Amino acid sequence: MSGAVALPAPRGAAGLRRAAPVLMGLGRLVLGLGIAAAVWEGAVLGFGIRPEYLPRLSAILSTIAATPEAYAAGFLRTALETLIGFAAGVAVGVLNGVLFLRAPVLRDMLFPVFVVSQTIPVIAFGALVVLWFGNTLLAKAVIAFYLTFFPVTVNTLVGLQSVDPRQMALLRSFGATGRQVLLRLLLPSALPQIFVALRLGASLSLVGAIVGEWFGDTTGLGVILLQAMYTEQVTVMWAAILCAAVLGTGFYALVALAERYLVFWGAEA
Amino acid sequence: MRGVLGAVLIVLLWEGSARGFALPSYTLPAVSEILGGIWAQRADLLSGGATTLLEALLGYGLGTAIGIALATVITILPWSRTGIMPVVMAVNSVPVAAYSPLVLLWFGIGVSSKIVMVTLAVGFTVFLSALAGFDRVDRRSVDLLRSFGAGQASVLWRLRLPAAMPLIAAGMRVATVRSLIVAIVTEMLGARSGLGWIIYQAVVQIDFVQVWAAIFVASAISLAFFGLIGWVERKVIFWR
Numbered sequence: 001m002s003g004a005v006a007l008p009a010p011r012g013a014a015g016l017r018r019a020a021p022v023l024m025g026l027g028r029l030v031l032g033l034g035i036a037a038a039v040w041e042g043a044v045l046g047f048g049i050r051p052e053y054l055p056r057l058s059a060i061l062s063t064i065a066a067t068p069e070a071y072a073a074g075f076l077r078t079a080l081e082t083l084i085g086f087a088a089g090v091a092v093g094v095l096n097g098v099l100f101l102r103a104p105v106l107r108d109m110l111f112p113v114f115v116v117s118q119t120i121p122v123i124a125f126g127a128l129v130v131l132w133f134g135n136t137l138l139a140k141a142v143i144a145f146y147l148t149f150f151p152v153t154v155n156t157l158v159g160l161q162s163v164d165p166r167q168m169a170l171l172r173s174f175g176a177t178g179r180q181v182l183l184r185l186l187l188p189s190a191l192p193q194i195f196v197a198l199r200l201g202a203s204l205s206l207v208g209a210i211v212g213e214w215f216g217d218t219t220g221l222g223v224i225l226l227q228a229m230y231t232e233q234v235t236v237m238w239a240a241i242l243c244a245a246v247l248g249t250g251f252y253a254l255v256a257l258a259e260r261y262l263v264f265w266g267a268e269a
Numbered sequence: 270m271r272g273v274l275g276a277v278l279i280v281l282l283w284e285g286s287a288r289g290f291a292l293p294s295y296t297l298p299a300v301s302e303i304l305g306g307i308w309a310q311r312a313d314l315l316s317g318g319a320t321t322l323l324e325a326l327l328g329y330g331l332g333t334a335i336g337i338a339l340a341t342v343i344t345i346l347p348w349s350r351t352g353i354m355p356v357v358m359a360v361n362s363v364p365v366a367a368y369s370p371l372v373l374l375w376f377g378i379g380v381s382s383k384i385v386m387v388t389l390a391v392g393f394t395v396f397l398s399a400l401a402g403f404d405r406v407d408r409r410s411v412d413l414l415r416s417f418g419a420g421q422a423s424v425l426w427r428l429r430l431p432a433a434m435p436l437i438a439a440g441m442r443v444a445t446v447r448s449l450i451v452a453i454v455t456e457m458l459g460a461r462s463g464l465g466w467i468i469y470q471a472v473v474q475i476d477f478v479q480v481w482a483a484i485f486v487a488s489a490i491s492l493a494f495f496g497l498i499g500w501v502e503r504k505v506i507f508w509r
Contacts, residue, residue, distance in 0.1 A: 112272030120488040127472040229370035
């Protein structure tokens with residue numbers, strides 16, 4: 001925020017001044033969305049695009065409005081699967097990173113296996129995971145987890161390893177215990193790197209949840225997509241895609257917001 | 270060396286627990302059983318793998334070309350950025366897999382729908398990394414070259430491209446795995462052949478050894494592709 005030059009302002013305006021950029025951003029977002037909607041609507045009407053390719057935005061929205069419960073239920077279900085898988089993936093990923101830092105033997109043995117495991121078309125496992133865990137919410141969360149934990153592991157390890165050894169030595173010389181070094185120095189230093197992985201994981205876990213639903217379920221955005229494909233209802237399909245976009249963007253924005261607050265020193269280039 | 274040891278240990282552990290606990294094949298078939306399954310189904314897996322690889326390679330080639338071309342256009346013609354970027358971002362905000370059913374409806378269940386999906390997935394990955402690469406060039410270096418009379422094209426060729434190469438290569442490496450995943454996922458929804466189709470059919474027929482066999486073959490192809498691109502990357506970007 002180098003452009004935000006602090007202007008002399010009365011004390012009471014401080015809160016307003018802090019809120020102003022947020023409001024401006026929101027305003028710009030709404031304006032952008034409005035323009036996008038207008039362009040979409042106009043392009044479909046103007047170029048005469050047939051509805052089996054791209055229906056008008058208003059048609060899609062009215063489809064959602066016709067049965068809002070179905071979309072809301074699907075949205076919530078998919079969001080829950082994504083969140084559980086993401087949270088578990090982040091927890092295991094960070095733990096793995098710390099473990100690998102403490103036990104290099106384990107790292108050398110398991111890391112290549114992890115790398116190989118990620119070149120496996122994970123989704124192919126979907127069918128197996130659904131079999132193992134039954135047709136439950138948990139099965140989809142496991143797929144989302146599998147996609148998330150690896151990037152988090154890698155970036156946690158990279159972040160932890162890039163800590164200046166002299167800072168470690170300094171803390172040690174003050175008598176800090178291993179846990180204190182970890183909580184006060186190592187993890188905070190690795191946080192910017194970890195957040196890079198979290199942003200990636202946010203998108204990946206949503207893909208995992210949606211694809212996981214294709215292996216059989218009754219609610220969820222993936223289910224709506226699949227059923228619309230079988231019945232060739234393109235408008236319903238676009239409605240589900242729109243919901244997925246809102247979910248994906250919202251989740252990504254949440255992670256980015258958390259990053260702004262937690263990594264307030266702004267280490268990301 | 271330790272990595273090989275780790276892999277061997279895991280395979281032994283897998284084989285041992287599958288045999289030792291006499292796990293049924295729907296839980297976890299033994300590795301030897303899966304390898305036997307691959308050998309028994311080698312003709313099907315070979316033709317399926319060939320189809321999937323063809324889709325992935327064609328889509329990968331197209332996606333890489335389109336991604337880099339689009340990033341180049343935006344860099345050479347800065348005014349086009351405001352028009353192109355919002356559209357790209359809007360399309361990219363949807364998880365790629367969500368487009369699969371739509372593309373399947375548009376392009377049918379043949380090979381072309383898979384190529385389109387792979388192109389889409391690879392194109393975005395490469396485009397975003399190429400653009401990040403072109404953009405990270407130092408402003409002053411650009412000004413210096415411009416002051417010597419270099420045009421946008423020349424700046425791109427002599428300065429931006431070499432600087433962007435490591436990022437483009439990283440994007441291309443990630444895209445290898447993604448291309449196979451997307452091809453397989455789309456095949457699972459509907460296809461006439463391919464590994465994804467084999468997996469889907471095996472699931473329906475409750476033949477889990479065959480599911481695992483197809484996963485093994487897919488992983489081998491994916492690893493080989495990943496290794497190949499990594500090798501090319503080390504040859505091309507020698508200055509790294």
